[in-house]
Amino acid sequence: MNRTITIIPRPLSIEYGDKTIGISKKSVSICINGETRNDIHNTLKTAFKITGIDTSEKGLPVFVDIRIKDNDENNEAYSLNITEEGIRIKAEGINGAFYGCISAGQIISGADGELPQVSISDKPVHSWRGFLLDTCRSFYSTTFIKKMLDACALHKLNILHWHLTDDQGWRFEVPEYPLLTEVGSKRQDNTLPEAIDGFYDEGKESRRWYTDEEIKDIVRYAKERCINIIPEVEFPGHSSALLAAYPEFGCTGGPYHVENRWGIFPDVLCLGNDKIFDIYQAALEKITKLFPSDYIHIGGDECPHERWDVCPKCLERMKKEGLDSTAELQAWGTTKIASMVAALGKTPIGWDEVLENNKHNALPANVIVQSWRGIEGGIKAASMNHKVIMSPCERFYLNFKNKDSFEEPGRLGVTTTKKLYTFSPAGKELKLENPDQKNLILGGECALWTEKLPHSRNAEYLLFPRFCAASETLWLPEEEKDFEDFKVRIEYHKKLLHQLDYRFYEGELE
Ligand SMILES: [Zn+2]
The missing domain is CATH 3.30.379.10 (Chitobiase/beta-hexosaminidase domain 2-like)
Structure with a gap:
């Protein structure tokens, strides 16, 4: 036996x-x-x-x-x-x-x-053991989100980071700004043809946002599983959905559309327009009502500044605030949003770009930095005494391919299970100026960005078994981990995944 x-x-x-x-x-x-x-x-x-x-x-x-x-x-x-x-x-x-x-x-x-x-x-080595689910690039049913909460609990992950707004969709209601969902949740041009044979067609789903009742139900479901949900509202980039709904918040005034492509888009929020803070205030207040979490993620990643360079309102703001470049406008905006979040009694989290261009607007001390472009952002943040969540994309992004094969799904790169498993958020790869700064590394999050993943069964295939490996790398101290031992256990664990109806990749793990 x-x-x-x-x-x-x-x-x-x-x-x-x-x-x-x-x-x-x-x-x-x-x-x-x-x-x-x-x-x-x-x-x-x-x-x-x-x-x-x-x-x-x-x-x-x-x-x-x-x-x-x-x-x-x-x-x-x-x-x-x-x-x-x-x-x-x-x-x-x-x-x-x-x-x-x-x-x-x-x-x-x-x-x-x-x-x-x-x-x-x-007991776990890290208090922050998370999974990020992007429900903007692909919209998922609440049934699937609950299934993923079960998966988190099964693997003792205690955070679901819920990515709720992006270029491809705005996914929760803000009563003062109804078009955010009515317009901002719908892509203008679906790439798939209309189904005429009665089969399921993703273009036909009528509602592509989560109602308040659905969100509250998910929050309750998570709490019963000892999971905290961290909502994310992107600012000031990745905002095509917001701009499609309210074009007056962009530098050019539009027209804009909810993006059907993936990538980084030049049209972002006009930081010369004071009214954008009204819409964010309303959105953040709504988030505060829906989510009991102590944290709100404010995004901050991948925001081009080219529209700001030629926008009279943005240039005026730059002059008024004594900023040397439009790039510094982003740091100014981050400071403002972070203070709005703090005024609501919450702690802001931002992607590692929030560390940049902040000569005139120091990143507020309470902002937690999520390091995704490698671990350098985390090292820099810790050196500035900020708390850190590690999500280096080459190790923790589960939308990367499982192996280097044309036949495998996934994009942007290859992350084998071993490559993921051998990363530890506060491990030997982390060269800190002062070893005490290790205490600032709260833990990490694996992430599923969902471009080209409209169906949750395919999402599961990309997730498992790397999700399981991530759970162990967040639970055990680096010196206690053993990939050869993990490889033996995962074969037994796959039987359980199968029994629980999770799909998983079955090829090589290294
Ligand atoms: Zn502008």
């Missing part, structure tokens, strides 16, 4: 005993000690459900002892012991108890009539 624990992400410490414990069926009966709030039982039941394990009165006993210390419900550490009486989990937070049950569920799911006698002690 297989006596090895094949959990992904692998627990920090596993000690094996001599015995095995026979189990007759794959269901559990949960018994909670300590904290016995009503919602906790549901949360733990959900953890087992995510791993494909039912709960029933006559199932294998799982004793969960939760003693919350210092009001820290979110403590993620847990211990797990398999004994002849059943499984014992101890945690000092709801999240730790949840992760203990996820581990127990994975162990039971992989068992073949017997459980190994083990003692596990586990």
